[in-house]
Amino acid sequence: xxxxxxxxxxxxxxxxxxxxxxxxxxxxxxxxxxxxxxxxxxxxxxxxxxxxxxxxxxxxxxxxxxxxxxxxxxxxxxxxxxxxxxxxxxxxxxxxxxxxxxxxxxxxxxxxxxxxxxxxxxxxxxxxxxxxxxxxxxxxxxxxxxxxxxxxxxxxxxxxxxxxxxxxxxxxxxxxxxxxxxxxxxxxxxxxxxxxxxxxxxxxxxxxxxxxxxxxxxxxxxxxxxxxxxxxxxxxxxxxxxxxxxxxxxxxxxxxxxxxxxxxxxxxxxxxxxxxxxxxxxxxxxxxxxx
Numbered sequence: 195x196x197x198x199x200x201x202x203x204x205x206x207x208x209x210x211x212x213x214x215x216x217x218x219x220x221x222x223x224x225x226x227x228x229x230x231x232x233x234x235x236x237x238x239x240x241x242x243x244x245x246x247x248x249x250x251x252x253x254x255x256x257x258x259x260x261x262x263x264x265x266x267x268x269x270x271x272x273x274x275x276x277x278x279x280x281x282x283x284x285x286x287x288x289x290x291x292x293x294x295x296x297x298x299x300x301x302x303x304x305x306x307x308x309x310x311x312x313x314x315x316x317x318x319x320x321x322x323x324x325x326x327x328x329x330x331x332x333x334x335x336x337x338x339x340x341x342x343x344x345x346x347x348x349x350x351x352x353x354x355x356x357x358x359x360x361x362x363x364x365x366x367x368x369x370x371x372x373x374x375x376x377x378x379x380x381x382x383x384x385x386x387x388x389x390x391x392x393x394x395x396x397x398x399x400x401x402x403x404x405x406x407x408x409x410x411x412x413x414x415x416x417x418x419x420x421x422x423x424x425x426x427x428x429x430x431x432x433x434x435x436x437x438x439x440x441x442x443x444x445x446x447x448x449x450x451x452x453x454x455x456x457x458x459x460x461x462x463x464x465x466x467x468x469x470x471x472x473x474x475x476x477x478x479x480x481x482x483x484x485x
Contacts, residue, residue, distance in 0.1 A: 221324055222284050222417045223429060225383075226317040227252055231277050235262040235294070236307045237270025243309075253428055253456035255280040258312075269299030269396065271308035279314050283430040284417035288314040288388050289410040296394045297402030306396035308405075314388040317352070318415075320381050329374040330411030334365045334390070341405035342393035343367065349379070349386055349413075356382020363411075373411065386413050421457075423464050424481045426450075428457040432481050440478055444470050 228250055234243030242262040249256045256279050263272045273294040280287045294308030326349075334343035347363040357380045363373040390407040417430065424432040426439035442450040443462035447470070450459055462470045464477035 221320065221322050221430075222415050223319045223321070224252060224281070224283065224316060225319055226250070227281055228313070228315040229256050229258065229277060229279050229288075231258045231260050231275035231290075231292075231310075231312045233260050233262045233273035233275050233292075233294070233308075233310045235264040235271040235273045235296070235309070236305055237264040237296075237298075238266030238305050240264040240266045240270065243273070251281075251456060253281050253283075262308075265298075266304075267299075269297065269304040269306040271296030271306050271394065271396070273308040273310040273392075275310045275312045277312045277314065281316055283421060283428065284415040285412065286314075286316045286386050287412040290314065290388065290390050291406065291408035292390045292392045293404070293406040294392045294394050295402070295404040296396045299396070301396060304396065308392075308394045310392045312390045316386045316413075317383070318386070319353075319383050320356070320379055320415075323378055323380050325376065325378050325416040326413060327374070327376050328362050328411060328413045329372075330409070331370060331372045332363050332365060332407075332409040332411065333370045334367060334392075334407035335369050336367060336392075336394075336403075336405040341403055342391065343405045343407045344389070344391045345407045345409045346389050347373065347387070347409065347411055349384055351382060352385050353383030356380040356384070379415075421461060422481070423461050424478050425461055426457065426459075427454060432478075434482075436482070444472070444474070 230248040232244050232246035242264040245260045245262050247258040247260055258277045261274045264270050275292045277290040290312040292310035292312050294310045296306035296308045332345040334345040336343040344366045348361045350359040362375055388409050390409050392405040392407050394403050394405050424436055426436040440462055443459050464474035
């Protein structure tokens with residue numbers, strides 16, 4: 195235990211000392227994510243929902259699905275929402291769809307409604323001008339007037355400086371358009387947001403109606419996609435924030451996995467000998483202070 199503690203302190207002190215005058219700037223830093231799906235349905239006095247899943251894991255894949263069904267004698271509604279997304283350094287991918295229907299009974303008398311939404315958001319900071327591409331497909335289709343169906347893709351400026359917010363794609367009644375847009379974002383704080391929504395309300399519609407929307411897009415920033423050796427916190431660069439995770443990877447692998455479940459512990463193998471041990475220290479420090 196004393197040897198491990200001494201080793202930990204030695205690594206931290208060396209890295210801190212050497213990093214006082216040397217920094218490695220990142221071109222993109224992911225700061226947060228929000229991925230959720232939610233549905234609710236109603237048939238008369240019967241309500242199912244809201245049923246939802248919410249996930250804020252910074253990196254890695256997330257697979258979500260929820261549904262609801264509510265029926266009272268002769269009328270009711272059902273709703274489904276799904277999201278399959280993946281976040282890696284500089285690349286944000288999401289495939290989502292929503293659907294809801296309602297009907298039966300007497301229009302304007304018997305309550306039958308449905309609501310379905312899927313949302314995806316990645317917050318990131320750019321420290322230099324960065325090219326981007328957003329590509330994919332999207333659609334929204336409500337079968338009768340009064341249904342709400344929307345699909346939207348946007349990049350929002352959330353910091354006040356940099357490139358203004360922009361809508362990349364939007365439709366509220368159009369089947370299957372595609373998008374392939376290139377651009378450049380100036381340094382600043384941004385949010386990449388994708389949202390699909392479907393709502394039906396039997397009070398204003400025919401005896402039965404259906405509404406759906408879907409989006410399948412990927413945003414790619416022109417940054418290195420592979421995390422370099424020593425990037426123990428998955429930020430895309432090797433800096434002072436990697437010191438503690440590096441030490442943990444060497445002396446407490448299970449603790450590292452619990453602390454950063456989406457990161458690759460083998461990035462601590464600096465000398466490529468398939469081991470994670472003190473012999474990786476020299477190369478880690480050299481990478482930490484490299485210009």
